[in-house]
Amino acid sequence: MRIHFSNLVPSPLLETNYGDSEVWGRDFSVSGTQKVLVSAASGKGKTTLLNIIIGRRSDYVGRVSVDGHSPLEMSGFEKSILLSRKISMVHQGLALFDELSLWDNIILKNRLTKHRSDEEIMQMLQRLQLTEQIHQKVKTLSFGQKQRTAIVRALCQPFEFLLLDEPFSHLDDHNTQIAWDLISEELSTHAAGMIITSLGNRRTMSYDAIYNL
């Protein structure tokens, strides 16, 4: 998969000074198995970047293409294929269902994609120390536990690209390392690429490229 921005600037940022950005207003592309970190302070558009890729934001100038197609020109069906088979995303707000249990949240994704067996899911949950909470309603979990849940859920589908929006913000170093290992393994299994946004650079991870927004 190839994700390409061409002179893209989100409308809210048009009035600001984005001249120093390595992404906005530039020719930016990520493809294949590249692991890319997009780093920026708050408000520079990290979440917007990812939302533009999946077609959730349309207020920008410039062009975006995902494998040659603009995400805004996708039909409803193509969009659902994109989100269930091509791109998997961990949102900053997590987009979990608070009233459902942890297990049901993951199954909701897995039923759609039929990507994992129950055992595989349990193994991932075990690695991330979530097995005791599987029947708890998500709204009773800590944010860190929710984040780990969202990560496991994101891995319950095939993907060519993984988009992660500040996924480890509430995890301690130990869990962050475990999550990162899990993700790395999945990336090589799927021969997929990744864009991860963060407030800063975590020492323990290696990237093919780092961009400052």
Next chain:
Amino acid sequence: MIWKVFKTEISRWQLGAAFAGAFAGMVIVLAALGFYFDVIGVFDDSEGFWKEEYIIISKRISSSETVLQIDNQQRAKPTFTPEEIDELNSQAFVSKLTAFSNCSFGVAAFTDNDSPLAGFYTDLFFEAVPTEYIDVNYDNWSWNESDAFVPVILPKTYLNLYNFGFATSQNLPQVSEESASLVKFNIVVHGQGKKEKLKAHIVGFSDRINTLLVPEEFIRWGNQNFGTGDSYRPSRLIVVAHDPSDAEMFRYFEEKSYDVNKSELSNSKALMFLRIIISLVVATGLLITVLAFWLLVTSILLLLQKNRENIIKLGLLGYQNKSIAKPYNILSAIMILSVVVLAVLPLMLIRHYYVSQLVVLGYAASSSWALAIATTALGFIVVLVVLCLVFIRMRVNYFLK
């Protein structure tokens, strides 16, 4: 599985209220429609009081007129001239106008010697009006020479006179309308030096037309073969008015000294009131029904609205719009189906009540009621379900665009 997500935002009370509202609406609509089907027969009934009122006018006979006629037997009787008829026809209050046809030939009636009324003989007269004015349900109101008998309609007042006057005082059996139609007698028509004997049957009694009625064809035949060729000038006219209570109209008649059958007209005012009331009731019923169904649709849309965030999240997971809409579609379909099916019970109760009332009034209920109601109910189900499907799909698409 998706349903599990939506269930968290459902208010049972909300749905229950919507269901109750739609249920009430459905019962009202089906009951009103069913009532219409049952009662439409009344409207079509020639004998029913719904039919337009006619006003029968004749020229007033003054005392001086009587004297003049006695004095001169050849004096022309007061009849309506063609000019008078045309002038009346051109009046704004007249909707239709027709004249009674009368006989220019002689007629007498008599019974056979073996009849229960043996030895009866009288001179008679007949008149005719166009079939559309006949207020008796008799299918074959026509006549031609090959017919076995001449059908005759007598005024209802004659039957009443017999039953409550003559029969009671002479200790004779009273006669019902139906059995009166078994009375057969003979008539002889004469004129132009010829005579002919025919059979006649009483086939009904008229509430409105106070004369001895026979089909127009018979009078025409009689006039041609035994009379002077055509009817005399009509001495009576039937006027159908746009508004039977029109004061203008009565003033015109008074001016022209036309007599009017006033006593039969009291029904028309009641009729007008009844029509107004029924229209109001139907309009109110329709309004209630529309509101009830609007409530149902709004409740479903509210459910969707409450689940907006969930719908968006499901979209982010990769669920298609149609999969997300499906639980709502199923919910709507179930609700609409059960509303219509459950409405049948109170509907039958309501029908049972008014059918017994109708029977007392002498009307039979419609036999095609069940079919008509089933078709309507099915139509409602289809229309409502389609509407809901469309609204739901539109709203889901809107949330997910």
